[in-house]
Amino acid sequence: MARLSPLMILPPAVFAGLAAMFIWGMNREDPNALPSAFQDKPAPAVALAPLGDHPSFADADLRDGRVKLVNFWASWCAPCRAEHPNLERLKAEGATILGVNYKDKPAAALGFLAELGNPYAKIGADESGRMGIDWGLYGVPETFVIDGSGKVVLRFPGPVTAQILETEIRPAMERAAAE
Template sequence: MAKPRISILMILPPLIFAALAGLFLYGMVREDPDALPSTRIGQQAPAMTVTPLGDSAPFTDADLQAPGVKLVNFWASWCGPCRAEHPILERLSDEGVTIYGINYKDEPEKALRFLEELGDPYAAIVADGTGRTALEWGVYGVPETFVIDGSGKVILRFAGPMTTQVLEKTIRPAMVAAR
């Protein structure tokens, strides 16, 4: 009696299934499955193509490279989650944290009204009317906040609205690491 031959076609489907199952499992158990990867972490903050917003003092690439930890927050008046995270930005500003705001694809009048209504936590603010700067920074959508160290290097990117839990477990530890 002849031995049955095992064909590669018989082995290939279970191997592909096992590989895919392994990838899916890794995606479910990694440290923070909601975190979006960023190629900017560990690199200098990208150059900005922005315009001033109202009479507010703008900031420049040089400001991002100045000594001290700072946050860069992309936001818009039409963004509900931006409104939800605003009290936390105000609290950080009251604590003396330098926060630079980049208003994303917004009408200047509406953006200024948003700040007039909710308060202005930003040390300086600019407008990214075309979205070019957001694209350079790798922004998926607003709000997004970046922690920048004293040499202008991106330490952390957080996509989504900042909550108290995010502030304490993600943003503050990154600020400490940026010192």
């Protein structure tokens, strides 16, 4: 009877271990969720440069007692263009949206707003991307729902579609208003 070498057992054992990790990973609660270190914590500091003659915002604007959205966007971002009508709709409904123009050329950003409209109550430029890093930004667009005390209620990465507006953003705004 031939004796099994430990090297013959190693490949099936490695395969079984990898298979177990893949199965565990696929059964996580929400595999598409990108965690936010700031969920249910105070929003990070605001550090913005002015964008044109639009009014900018600061930390105090996040803690004014009202629910608001902070939306990171850029003129070069196609998904930002796609979400823009939904932001305009929110603005028309009375939502306060604060805009952060991320790593963009001011002229291009202002052109984007002139073409599509400006859904932002206040807006500033994050020219270096430092504020984006501080907020844990993965990319643009990203939208944060902030309660009246400045706490992050929701971080949503990606464009705000009509479906996301109804299933994620509005419920988070309602939770923020109730807190």
